[in-house]
Amino acid sequence: MSTIKILWADDEQKLLKPQIMFLEKKGYEVVPVTNGHDAIEEVSEKMGHYDIVFLDESMPGITGLETLDRIKELAPHLPVVMITKNEAEDVMEQAIGSKISDYLLKPVNPLQLLSTLRKLVDGDRLVQEETRMKYQQEFRNILMAINNSMDAHEWAEVYKKIIYWELKLDASKTASMADILATQKDSANAEFAKFIDRNYVDWLNNEQSPPVMSHDLLRSMVFPDVDRNRPTVFLLLDNLRFDQWKMIEPIISRYFKVEEEDYFYSILPTTTQYSRNAIFSGMMPGEIAKRYPELWLNDNEKGGKNLHEAELLGRQIKRVFRKPIQYGYFKVTNMDGGKQLVDNIHNYIQNNDLFCIVYNFIDMLSHARTEMDILKELAADEKAYRSLTVSWFEHSPLWEALKSIAQQDVQLFIATDHGSIRVHQPSKVVGDRETTTNLRYKVGRNLQYDRKDVFDIRRPEDGKLPRPNVSSTFIFAKNDRFFLYPNNYNHYNNYYSNTFQHGGISLEEIICPIIKLRSK
Known part of the structure; x- marks a missing residue:
């Protein structure tokens, strides 16, 4: 580790010898100057040389505050510690306004200096x-x-x-x-x-006790807390991983108190079509397809796969609640929808015992990660992906809407339908034209695949899944693998490797957050 270099400007250098000797014994290098002009010259001529400045407030020539302003012009990020005998409030306020890093009163204890150095320079x-x-x-x-x-x-x-x-x-x-x-x-x-x-x-198949899963989520973890005397909002942030939740938690906690942080397991496939329909219907996909065929489309059928969430929610509420409750549903898929949510959020929650919001942005971000070069740069790794989520959330219409309803006594649940994983390892799959295109799961006939890379369900009914064809098989990618066809294998490997995908089996995709909050 390189030596920490301190510039100490004080006209009473003789009185500082014990402190300087103490710091030098601790391995610091101290360069003393006796006035502000010399301090400014040192910073100017040796730009980047010093790690911190100790600055006396009262010196001959120009004052410490004037010196501070000049140093900040030259080196805005150089930490400066003001040291003074003057306890006047206006001096402290001026120093703080000029962005000092710390403020010490004379006589300075050597241990105070050491503590300040460790906090400001050695802290990282x-x-x-x-x-x-x-x-x-x-x-x-x-x-x-x-x-x-x-x-x-x-x-x-x-x-x-x-x-x-x-x-x-x-x-x-x-x-x-x-x-x-x-x-x-x-x-x-x-x-x-x-x-x-x-x-x-x-x-x-009830052969052992399962965790709470997608189709049990509302019935087990939200409906029991619906209170007709206080609005309940269920917010489903599409594709929200646990780590992303932990990143936005401090922001949300400014207005809402976290009462309980829990989890549930997403069903397979870990995709919007399957997991979110299961959440709102309270059923597994195979049961939805059987009981409500008009509300379900298989992967190989044309049309939107999540167009009936409100209707599925209504049917589940009718089955679960003995007495009718007022409920509402609103989905946001673009900025116009976000603005509409902000404008109408109070009406939505005042007129309903339970109001459900689906916000699709994070899922769009995940998919766009593979389509837009700029997002490939912005979300190049896990840390950047989390940071991008925070930046979006802080400036989103959703956050504006949540801050607005926080002024009332509201119960808020935040959940998701599935997560995503950054994929690295390709795995070859051979299938016919009807085989689905998702990178993390496939459903089709006569699939050929590497058994070690997948979890397969050869009888869809065993996984409570629809059966598009008599010989349909579902396969799910394990770990960070993703499926590619042999055609143009290298091209698509380069294109999709290191992108965020979902549909398969990983901690990130399956173990999902469900958070209970209350407005402060």
């Missing part, structure tokens, strides 16, 4: 070291959990731990540990795919 390094040490301690615990036999709840807890460390390592810029965590996450996804392979069909 100390945070990195502390984060690295704590993750190293946690690494073994996560590894042991991954390699042990876990149930659905334990897998959700491990996934949330991995996310916690992802965000922690991102924030501390601990790149070496982040690479290790990414490898550990890959291992976790490999074991999680085996877990789903062993248990998924049994869950659906």
